Amino acid sequence: MTCVGQVLLLLLFLGSVPAWGSQEVSRESSPELLDMADLKALAGREPPAATMRKLELLLHTPFIRNRAATIPSEGTPSDFGLRVAFWNIERGQQLELIRNALADPPRFRTIVEAGRQKRVPDRKWRRAEAELALLRSADVILLNEVDLGMKRSGYADVARELADTLHMNYAFGVEFVEVDGLYTGDERIKMKTPEETQALADDLRADPARYRGLHGNAILTRFPLRSVRVARLPECYDWYGEELDGIAALEKQKRWAAKKVFAERMMRQVRRGGRMALVAELEVDGAPARITVVSAHLEDHTRSACRGDQVEALMTQLRNTPGVVVVGGDLNTSGMDGTPTSIRYEIKKRVANPRFWTNQGFRWFTPLSVPAIVTFPINLWKNHHDPTAVHVPFFLPNRARQIFRKLRGFEFADGGRFDFTGNATRSGNRRGRSLANSNQRAWKGFHPTYHMERTYFFAGTYRLDWLLVKPAPQQGGAALFRPRNPRTLRAMNELGRERLSDHQPITVDLEPLPNGTSDPARTNDRR
Numbered sequence: 282m283t284c285v286g287q288v289l290l291l292l293l294f295l296g297s298v299p300a301w302g303s304q305e306v307s308r309e310s311s312p313e314l315l316d317m318a319d320l321k322a323l324a325g326r327e328p329p330a331a332t333m334r335k336l337e338l339l340l341h342t343p344f345i346r347n348r349a350a351t352i353p354s355e356g357t358p359s360d361f362g363l364r365v366a367f368w369n370i371e372r373g374q375q376l377e378l379i380r381n382a383l384a385d386p387p388r389f390r391t392i393v394e395a396g397r398q399k400r401v402p403d404r405k406w407r408r409a410e411a412e413l414a415l416l417r418s419a420d421v422i423l424l425n426e427v428d429l430g431m432k433r434s435g436y437a438d439v440a441r442e443l444a445d446t447l448h449m450n451y452a453f454g455v456e457f458v459e460v461d462g463l464y465t466g467d468e469r470i471k472m473k474t475p476e477e478t479q480a481l482a483d484d485l486r487a488d489p490a491r492y493r494g495l496h497g498n499a500i501l502t503r504f505p506l507r508s509v510r511v512a513r514l515p516e517c518y519d520w521y522g523e524e525l526d527g528i529a530a531l532e533k534q535k536r537w538a539a540k541k542v543f544a545e546r547m548m549r550q551v552r553r554g555g556r557m558a559l560v561a562e563l564e565v566d567g568a569p570a571r572i573t574v575v576s577a578h579l580e581d582h583t584r585s586a587c588r589g590d591q592v593e594a595l596m597t598q599l600r601n602t603p604g605v606v607v608v609g610g611d612l613n614t615s616g617m618d619g620t621p622t623s624i625r626y627e628i629k630k631r632v633a634n635p636r637f638w639t640n641q642g643f644r645w646f647t648p649l650s651v652p653a654i655v656t657f658p659i660n661l662w663k664n665h666h667d668p669t670a671v672h673v674p675f676f677l678p679n680r681a682r683q684i685f686r687k688l689r690g691f692e693f694a695d696g697g698r699f700d701f702t703g704n705a706t707r708s709g710n711r712r713g714r715s716l717a718n719s720n721q722r723a724w725k726g727f728h729p730t731y732h733m734e735r736t737y738f739f740a741g742t743y744r745l746d747w748l749l750v751k752p753a754p755q756q757g758g759a760a761l762f763r764p765r766n767p768r769t770l771r772a773m774n775e776l777g778r779e780r781l782s783d784h785q786p787i788t789v790d791l792e793p794l795p796n797g798t799s800d801p802a803r804t805n806d807r808r
Contacts, residue, residue, distance in 0.1 A: 312342035314430075315458065317489040321467060323553050324460040326525075336458065339495075340554050343509045344429075344453040346441065352448050352503040362762055362793035363565075365574065366416055367609030367748055369425040369731075369784035372496065373439035379781050380446045382773060386413055393777035401776065408772040415768060415788050417447070421563070422501040423576040423609035425784075427453060430493025432464065440499035449501040454511040454559035456497035456578060457520060457552035464492065496552075498559040498576040505564035512558040512575075512598045514591040517583035520552040556580050558595050558610070569793060570753035570761050571604030581613040585680035588613060592687050601694045605762045605791070606751040608699075611784065614668035615743050616681035666744050667726030669715055685715075688749060697754045700764055709766035719750050719764035719789050728769035730785045748789045762791040 313335060315323070322328040323336060370379065381389040394401055401409075416422070424443075428434040444451035462468030469482040487494075500509075558577035565572050577595060579588045592612075599606060668681035689701050703717025712722040721728045726744065733741035748767065752760035770786040 308345060308347040311344040312339045314493055314495075315339065317465065317492060320458070320460050320492070320494055321465050323458065324462050324465055324467060324551065336553055339455050339458065340513070340557075341511050343511055343559060344440070345451075345506060345509055346444065347450050347506050352450070362568075363421065363572070363791040364415070364419045364788060365421045365423070365607050365609065365748060365791065366419040366786055366788045367423040367425075367576070367746060368416075368786035369578075369611045369746060369782060370427065370439070371782040371784065372426050372428045372431065373434045373437060373443075374428075375779060375781045376434060376437055376439055376442060378777070378779070380442065382413055382781065383417055383443075384446045386410055389413075396778045405772065405776070409776045410773075412768070412770040412773040412786075416770060416773070416786055419788060420503050421574050421607070422447070422449070423574060423607075424499040424501065425576065425578045425611045427497055427499045429453065429455075429495035429497075430491060431459065431496065432487045432492065436488065436491040436493075440501070443499075444501050447501060449503055450506055451499060451501045452506055452509040452559060452561055453499045454497050454509075454557060454576075455495050455554060456557050457495075457550075457554040459494040459496060459550065459552055460521075461549070461551040464494065498557065498578055500559055500561050500574060500576050502561070502563060502574070507562040507564045509559070509561045512560055512595060514556045514558065514577075514579070515587070515594050516555050517580040517587035517591065520550060520555065520582075524549045524551045556591060558598075558608075560599070571602075572762075573599075573602050573604065573606045575599070575606065575608040575610070577608055577610030577612070579610065579612045585614075585616055585683060589683045589687055592684050596687070596691045599693070603693075603695045604753045606693070606697075607789075607791070608749040609747070609787075611746050612684060613745055614681040614684060614747070615745065616668055616679055665726065666723065666729055666742070668744055670726070693751060695754055697751045697760075699749045699751050700760075707763070707765040709768070716747075717767075719748050719767050720787065721767045721769045728771070728785075730769060730787060732775075732780075732783060732785075746784055746787055748787055750789065750791065752791075761793045764789045765792055766790045 315332075315335060319332050319335060322332045328336075373379070378389070378392065381392060390401060390406060422443075424440065427439045429438050429440070430436050440451050440453040443449075463470070463482075463485040464487045466482070466486040469478055469485075472478045472481055500506075556578055558575050560573065560575050563572045563574065575595075579591050595608075599608075668679070669685045670679050670682065685701075688699055692698055700719060701715050703713045703715055703722070705711045705713050708717040708722065710721060712724075714722060716722075716727075729742035729744050730746040731743045748764070750762070750764040752763045754760055767789045768787065770788065774781045774785050
């Protein structure tokens with residue numbers, strides 16, 4: 282090889298090396314996508330080994346698009362260091378509305394008013410506009426339920442399109458690959474007539490040229506991404522085997538009732554993959570500490586105990602992360618057992634569980650039965666919007682509390698912990714108690730973030746979404762990037778006839794303090 286050829290080869294090699302840690306961190310990369318033949322193979326119980334290898338690579342390799350420099354944010358206040366938002370966007374099914382809301386609020390108002398067929402009151406619009414300004418000024422937006430190449434969301438690459446709208450860098454991690462035979466055209470549901478059967482099959486079948494079947498978590502940020510990785514979580518529900526086996530008779534009744542009462546659209550979802558978290562370290566010029574952000578999604582089709590196992594697994598993977606850590610996610614903290622009901626499961630839950638029979642004995646055949654019955658509505662009210670509320674076995678149970686107990690007690694390798702404090706000064710709305718500095722509290726519990734399509738009083742609303750902040754521990758001074766001014770953004774989300782998502786976005790500000798500066802609000806923190 283000539284000298285010129287050797288030089289060219291060297292330059293080519295150097296150009297292919299990612300420049301993490303330098304000023305030139307611009308990079309775009311992605312794993313190999315699956316085609317329809319792969320998806321059809323994955324719908325079967327024994328896919329070829331080559332297809333499974335492609336699947337594993339897809340499930341563990343993030344999609345990344347990086348820019349070379351920090352992207353300025355218009356209107357970002359100067360009295361805090363970072364603004365972080367989290368939003369479960371319900372697959373991005375309202376992507377066009379969301380894009381207009383973020384990029385062109387006047388047009389968004391026009392579209393909303395056309396759908397409502399009446400003018401949005403000025404007072405309501407001002408609240409929504411203020412919330413949209415908060416979301417647009419976020420430095421980091423953590424997302425759950427993000428589609429890529431799904432028919433239900435118009436085959437959009439939702440993370441990329443939102444990043445383009447906000448002029449942000451982004452990373453996307455695959456949680457599930459949707460391989461239902463109804464989508465690939467290999468299966469159909471029989472209706473009353475052949476015409477109805479064919480019409481439903483055509484409606485469900487995806488375009489082979491555009492279908493990618495991907496669903497997961499994303500991180501959008503104004504800062505370059507220094508590193509990104511996918512953290513897989515323990516399996517709490519087999520989304521392939523359990524769903525493929527079909528819906529048992531008792532589950533059909535459960536889903537029918539939910540649809541009638543709450544107008545929820547609960548359908549089977551045959552998937553490969555499982556719950557995960559997307560972890561990214563940010564390149565923030567001049568920051569006094571390393572900053573890592575995490576978009577996490579815990580299982581809903583399970584018991585709180587298994588969600589606790591997923592939290593422990595995630596914390597183990599984050600233990601050695603120094604500096605600031607912000608975790609945003611739909612933690613599904615309803616406290617309910619979301620395991621899909623089947624006759625086999627219901628029998629197993631009762632017959633094989635001694636605690637069930639002990640509880641039944643106490644409930645119906647002892648003097649304790651009267652207070653237990655009386656306290657049931659009180660406990661429902663206690664836990665409904667406050668999954669952190671006290672747990673009293675039998676009388677006032679709160680199964681979701683164990684998740685927060687594990688998070689609160691967790692210590693990182695550098696001695697840092699998640700900030701569970703809450704005081705009237707830093708909470709922004711004069712409400713204190715645990716987590717009030719990072720998640721907006723209401724007069725009772727927290728502002729709900731999940732709303733079913735129909736709600737009755739407080740039934741059908743839950744606090745499922747959370748922002749958890751680990752400030753950077755400092756020697757001899759206050760911690761850096763402590764949380765304050767959390768907000769739950771309901772007005773912008775529910776402005777029109779169609780909600781942008783069934784989950785409300787939430788935000789928190791992180792305020793850096795110079796070394797040696799004390800925080801006067803710190804002495805008033807309540808734990």
